[in-house]
Amino acid sequence: MESDDPSSRSNSPPPQRRRICGNCDRPQAVCLCHVLPTTPITTNTRILIIHHPHEAHHKLNTARLLTKSVRHVTTHLSRKLLHSHLTDQSPFATIYLFPPSPTTPAVTLSDLKQTLNNHDNVLLIAFDATWKHAKEMVKASEGVLESVGAIRACLDVDENLTGGSIYDDELVLRKEPFKGCVSTLEAVARVLGAIEDKGDDIERVLIGVLREMVRLQAGFLKPVKLRPKLLKKSKQNEMKTLLE
Template identity: 50%
Template sequence: MDAQEDSASPSSTTSSFDDNHQTRRRICASGCDRPVNVCLCHTLPRYPLPTSTKIVILHHPHERRHKLATVPLLSKCLRNCEIVVGRKLKYGDSKLLDSLYDQACGNPNWPRWRFLYLFPGLEALPLAEIKKRKSSLDDDDMNGHVLVAFDGTWKHAKEMVLASLPFLSKFSLQVCLNFDPAVDGGTIYDSDLILRKEPFDGCMSTMEAVARSLRVLDPNGIEIESRIIDVLRAMVGFQSCFLKPTKPRMKLKKAKG
């Protein structure tokens, strides 16, 4: 057999590489809008999950280009999820928030505890307190929360919250999940899910934070949280395949004088 027939030609090898590259870059347009080699359609709910809580997320423009952004997936998991792209929330960005602003102005009895924005801080009320408030009310008053979340780096998120306060403070209350600023942050999970280093213990991705909040606020919160976390786990599972193992850096001994 001729040697040329026994091996692939350079042109065929290049063609095969290009085909594989194009396959990886092809976007799944039928559901998750991710590259087909990391498609998550099989993990997404068949239909977006209904919630009594309405979610509004301020999505920083830089996050739209981030490969690990979780907000696009979250909006495919939840029916009542509105995404606002920008650096601050103001009147005119959201019809829902505009209506709350209008209703709250001049109403001393406005039920601020039902309209919340999620961000950790010493002034934030733990969501567990909201749950206690819900348990003391009639069923009709337990539903209908609005939750605002901020999606960006922690530096950006702080800036987004401060810039949005003149608008949000008129009708909503700051709340948080459990957090401890005195403890260094790990990952979005303490075990198997690794995306980004968080600044302190209790911090998490936007997708996880919304899932944990819905567990508290929504009547079907436990099931909703589980479905969202399953999608997030699958996403991080794909990402972990591309992580390169890091080698510990060698410590250099100081030269003796």
């Protein structure tokens, strides 16, 4: 029988904290150092990540992996893009990642390099947040984006299809509202693949990091039991009446 004496409980060893890798900042069990570039990749494109506060502490956030993998990455914890975030970026052609809207068209990846007209200096802005928060962030940032003539760029998006990445089903780890919504790391990798001189190689390395993260993390996922969809009370009564 377990003793009720508080002193006996205080003598029990404290729970051990997970060991964190000092290089990739991930738990040792899911360390990614073996796939991260030995030296961060140098790109002509500079990457600016506006990091929503709610996303900052998410365990599966991929923006941190970008800062470990690519040299010219700057992150700001903010709910919108500010002019101060663009200091010394004036010589750059600016693009930002977001799907098109009825009022704001977007350039697809296949046309992006031609649109940039082989501009050597490009600033890529990514809003790192959930889909809902990203919409709010882009709306709040419209004034700054317009002031620098930023071009909206997008991956292929199909709002009629549910799911995650439109590229690789194995990369789905966090549920997205529809196909075309991908992680920040994957989206940036696809853009760099389209506009960098050695884009194919860069994209392959970054997607490799993401794929390994998903593979390791998937080993800790618990099986999900699907629950039957509950009808509203009015619908339940309607169905009951039909069955009587």
